[in-house]
């Protein structure tokens with residue numbers, strides 16, 4: 001097996017006083033589709049931003065193709081980022097330009113290609129996500145699922161080696177969800193992309209992932225192939241897979257004793 | 268103890284904000300000489316400059332008319348209504364032109380800039396640029412910064428010109444001041460360097476401050492609806508106060524000690 005494209009080693013991260021990650025180590029294998037699952041607010045988006053070096057961990061390291069993304073110069077980092085691409089939860093299409101110009105944007109920024117060639121590439125990418133007909137629409141005219149597909153077309157415009165999906169299925173109707181699942185799978189196979197899918201939609205992602213990490217309580221609580229994960233005897237993992245409200249992952253945000261807060265007996 | 272802690276924390280926060288906004292300013296300043304940015308800057312000049320033109324022209328006209336009306340009622344008592352021209356021209360070129368334009372600009376364009384950048388942040392467009400290896404300071408902040416700094420002095424000059432015409436409209440066409448003395452005494456009194464250039468300098472200083480505040484407030488806002496609304500309000504309040512404070516200092520330096 002080739003070297004992992006992403007290696008995270010003993011990474012810790014806090015926001016202010018709040019610890020988000022206590023100690024995380026994980027690998028993303030080149031060419032595979034890795035899923036990272038965890039409840040909302042656990043820090044999944046944060047993890048992707050740490051990989052993209054928009055945030056810096058308090059200790060530990062993140063290696064992309066063997067390079068520590070947090071210690072290199074800004075110029076080098078920008079070079080690395082051309083090989084990775086991120087699909088944001090909201091799509092993050094530029095609202096002041098059409099779908100066509102959105103997809104053409106990274107090409108115009110980073111290449112010297114003629115408009116003719118750009119046009120061909122953009123239309124091909126849009127065709128791949130089924131939106132060639134929507135090229136001239138404005139982002140405000142798209143439905144949620146279409147916006148995410150348009151953003152996906154933009155994300156693959158420069159043929160990245162790694163693509164990170166932030167909750168691609170959140171808030172989608174069953175049909176759009178099916179379309180997205182199929183697209184993500186098809187893209188990672190056809191373009192031989194490495195994909196990281198961050199999500200809390202268990203069934204969808206287990207059906208397409210090659211390897212799964214489950215995050216909870218500031219660390220990784222389970223990992224393995226989808227089959228291994230389903231067989232896991234960890235209570236935490238089973239709670240997450242079955243969606244039980246309370247269990248090892250508590251339903252309540254940490255708080256003082258309820259009697260104390262109502263009776264004012266706490267200090 | 269608590270008081271000291273809070274004082275310390277808020278001081279640290281202020282210093283951090285000054286540092287962060289300076290870093291942003293430098294990012295914006297030094298990104299200018301890139302050719303692609305010139306096109307973006309011109310586009311932004313249309314948004315912040317041309318689209319503010321109407322409100323600036325209408326305000327200039329009315330302020331000129333009011334100045335002439337007020338000036339006439341005072342000057343006519345001393346039979347000095349011939350000096351209406353220089354009175355209107357000097358007060359508009361030196362003070363009202365730069366200051367009112369800057370205040371209007373802060374309300375019209377500054378608040379819009381903050382809201383726009385704040386929304387781009389909230390909808391992850393800025394993060395998305397970062398991840399596409401495009402520096403948002405270069406791509407988004409810098410063109411808006413230069414567009415504002417270039418547009419505002421021009422708007423202030425247009426304001427002053429229209430204000431002086433408004434003064435003519437009321438003073439000469441309505442109240443019957445002699446047109447010849449309106450223009451000739453104005454021409455004899457107004458000095459290019461002392462009055463016109465100083466007004467433009469004021470206007471450039473105000474532009475730098477207003478645009479800097481507006482962009483920094485947007486760039487650093489908390490990306491929620493409340494965060495954006497707070498940032499927009501702060502842009503207008505902080506810019507207006509800075510304009511008035513700086514105006515006093517600049518006036519003292521330019522005209523106070525002679």
Ligand SMILES: Nc1ncnc2c1ncn2[C@@H]1O[C@H](COP(=O)(O)OP(=O)(O)O)[C@@H](O)[C@H]1O
Nearest residue numbers: 015016020038039040041042043044045046047
């Ligand atoms: N800009 C920020 N400043 C402070 N805290 C933040 C910020 N962004 C996210 N957080 C906090 O970090 C935690 C993890 O956020 P996030 O990574 O968005 O979670 P997820 O994507 O798993 O839902 C959340 O509790 C959130 O409140």
Ligand SMILES: [Mg+2]
Nearest residue numbers: 044045089167
């Ligand atoms: Mg998230």
